[in-house]
Amino acid sequence: MLLFSIIIPVFNREQALRSALESVLSQTMQNYEVLIIDDGSSPAIAAKIQHLVDSFEDTRFKLLRHKINKNGAAARNTGIHAASGQYICFLDSDDYWLPNKLELVFNCIKTKISDEYFLIHHQYRNSNNGILAEALPKTPKSKTQSVAHYSFVINNVGGIQSSTICVPVKLARLCLFDERFSGHQDWDFALQVGALTQTFVFIPKPLTIRSKDSDYSVADNLSWRYSLWFYAQRASHFDNYSAQCYFQRVVLRKAVFSLDLTVAISNKLLLRVLLTKPYSTIKILTAFIKLIFQHKHRVRQVEQVCKKRNVKSIMIWGANEYATSLILNINKSLKVIKVIDSKAMDKPSKFQGIDVSPIRSISKNELEKVGALILATDKHQESMKNELFNISPNFLEKIIEF
Numbered sequence: 577m578l579l580f581s582i583i584i585p586v587f588n589r590e591q592a593l594r595s596a597l598e599s600v601l602s603q604t605m606q607n608y609e610v611l612i613i614d615d616g617s618s619p620a621i622a623a624k625i626q627h628l629v630d631s632f633e634d635t636r637f638k639l640l641r642h643k644i645n646k647n648g649a650a651a652r653n654t655g656i657h658a659a660s661g662q663y664i665c666f667l668d669s670d671d672y673w674l675p676n677k678l679e680l681v682f683n684c685i686k687t688k689i690s691d692e693y694f695l696i697h698h699q700y701r702n703s704n705n706g707i708l709a710e711a712l713p714k715t716p717k718s719k720t721q722s723v724a725h726y727s728f729v730i731n732n733v734g735g736i737q738s739s740t741i742c743v744p745v746k747l748a749r750l751c752l753f754d755e756r757f758s759g760h761q762d763w764d765f766a767l768q769v770g771a772l773t774q775t776f777v778f779i780p781k782p783l784t785i786r787s788k789d790s791d792y793s794v795a796d797n798l799s800w801r802y803s804l805w806f807y808a809q810r811a812s813h814f815d816n817y818s819a820q821c822y823f824q825r826v827v828l829r830k831a832v833f834s835l836d837l838t839v840a841i842s843n844k845l846l847l848r849v850l851l852t853k854p855y856s857t858i859k860i861l862t863a864f865i866k867l868i869f870q871h872k873h874r875v876r877q878v879e880q881v882c883k884k885r886n887v888k889s890i891m892i893w894g895a896n897e898y899a900t901s902l903i904l905n906i907n908k909s910l911k912v913i914k915v916i917d918s919k920a921m922d923k924p925s926k927f928q929g930i931d932v933s934p935i936r937s938i939s940k941n942e943l944e945k946v947g948a949l950i951l952a953t954d955k956h957q958e959s960m961k962n963e964l965f966n967i968s969p970n971f972l973e974k975i976i977e978f
Contacts, residue, residue, distance in 0.1 A: 579662055580608035580678060581745065583655030585648045586669035587615040590624040592787060597632060599672035605679040610637045611655040616645030649753035649761045652738075656748045664748045666762075670787045671700075671739040677783040681742050684777055691775045693750075695766070696742040698779035704788045705919045716778030723770030724810075724818040727763060732825055736776075738762035739784045743769065759798040760806045767813045800830035800839055807845050816852040820860070823849050828864045833900040835872050840865060871901045874978055878950060879907045881976050887947030889913050890976075893935075893960055894952035895920070895927045898978050902952060903928045913946055914938070935963055943971055952978045 582600055586593050593612070600610055614625050622641070629639045640654055656664060663685070667673065677698075684696050699711040713735040717726040727735040738761065743751075751768040753761055770776070803826050807814070814822065823845050831839040840846070840861050849857045882890065890910055892899045895917040903912055915927045920934045943949075949964070949971065951957050957977055964971040 577662065578607065578609060578660050579605075579682065580665055580742075581655070581659035581661035581663070582608055582610045582665050582667055583652055583659070584610065584612045584667045584669055585615055585651030585655070586612060586617070586625060587645060587648075587651075588617045588621045589669050590621055590628055592670040593625065594628055595672045596667055596669050597628070597637070599674075600667070601632070601634070602675045603673070603678045604676050605682055608636060608678065609660060610634075611658055612637065612639045613651040613654050614639060614641045615648070615651040616642045647755065647758050647761075649755045649757055652753045652761075653755065656745070656752060659745050659748075662745060663742055664745050665742045666738045667784075668739050668786075672785050672787075673739075674783045674785070680779055680781065680783065684779060685742075688777050689775070691773060693744060693747045693769075693773040694775035694777060695736075695747075695769045695773070696777045696779065697736050697740040698784070699782040700737050700740050700784040700786050701782045702786045702788050707919065708785070711782035713778075716780070717776045719774050722813065722815055722818065723766050723776075724814045724822070726776075727766065728818045728821040728825060732821075736762065736766040737784070737786065738765070739786065741765070747772065754809075756809070757806065759802065764806070764810060767810055771813065798830070800827050800834065800836065803827050803830060804839070804843055804845060811844070811848075816849070819845060820849040820853050820857060823857075824860050824864075828860070832864065832867055832871065833897055833904060835868055835875070835901060835905050837865065837868055871898075872905075874898070875901055875905050878902065878976055878978060879910070882907075882910055882948055885948065889946050890948045890950055891916055891938075891943075891946050892930075892950045892952050894956075894978075895932060896952060898952035900928055902950065902978065903930060914942075916949075935967075940968060943967065943974070946974065948976050949974045950976050950978050 584596055612629060614622055617625060626639060629637050640658060642651065642654065652666060681696055699713065701711050702709040713731040715730060721730065747769065750772065751765060754764055757764055807822060827839060827845065888909065888911060890912055891914045892902055892912060893916040895915050899915055906912065912930050915930045915932045916935050916938065917932050918934060920932045925932045951960050961972060961975065
């Protein structure tokens with residue numbers, strides 16, 4: 577009897593997929609099938625994905641294709657419908673598992689599960705250029721907590737990540753992924769499961785490694801307007817406290833980067849949290865508005881200095897929220913050539929659509945041609961200046977502190 581169907585959606589990604597597949601092959605439990613769903617990759621990448629899958633020469637690997645790109649939700653649903661196993665596990669194509677992942681999940685099913693419908697999840701760690709972050713989430717969901725409360729109150733933002741989830745195939749087919757959603761898909765799936773069962777079992781071991789090397793995640797790149805729309809579709813799943821935390825920790829966090837005050841004026845989520853938690857919401861809004869004006873002031877200062885120096889092109893040193901504010905709000909007459917990130921690897925990556933490189937990979941010629949170097953940090957200006965000085969003292973003249 578086939579135990580696990582492992583569903584891996586992939587779009588225009590081949591190298592990272594190899595690591596994901598190798599991590600499945602390395603499992604101490606081998607009773608599974610792997611459904612790789614190519615979600616409309618370009619012909620050249622699709623051919624590479626086909627060649628990669630064929631190269632493993634494993635009949636448990638099954639490649640399914642969408643003719644056009646739909647989204648990760650649709651790709652996972654294709655896998656759910658095609659699954660032959662008793663249980664479904666999801667694995668994103670740029671993530672990988674530790675070797676005992678399936679074994680520990682199956683032991684959990686045998687020893688801790690008595691209900692027909694359940695969700696098992698475990699900790700994960702983010703990997704940023706090979707540096708592993710702390711294991712999350714830290715605590716299990718209690719039976720009295722809603723999924724929204726667990727995700728956005730207890731664990732700040734999103735406690736249950738898709739590459740950690742295991743559910744019975746029957747439950748997956750009851751819930752499915754909502755194909756309207758281009759992002760927050762794992763949040764939504766967990767919310768839907770929580771409406772059908774309170775049996776959530778947590779394994780306090782980081783069995784998934786999430787890659788953050790190549791780019792910010794889909795969720796990071798979604799606008800606050802999208803996150804607000806997502807809430808509107810699932811408002812009934814949120815208690816008042818989780819709604820307030822979602823507003824603060826998801827919606828306002830994104831709006832700060834875009835320097836958009838519209839979110840603080842009129843929307844149903846804001847009305848709900850103002851009516852149910854007026855005092856704390858007003859404090860949250862006051863802090864948000866203050867932060868917006870601080871960010872706006874810093875962006876305008878950069879623009880003024882660039883105008884005074886007749887600068888047309890800039891590099892931003894720091895892949896962080898300051899850089900995000902600059903990229904999203906800088907005057908269109910200024911061109912952002914590159915983002916410098918000391919932790920970046922030499923392989924190509926992007927931040928908010930801009931090429932990212934470590935300082936060591938940028939030639940003197942590139943630095944000479946750029947109009948200004950924006951130091952997007954509060955803490956590391958001196959070390960950045962020292963690094964530039966060691967390349968050439970002349971580059972210090974190009975610095976603008978954000």
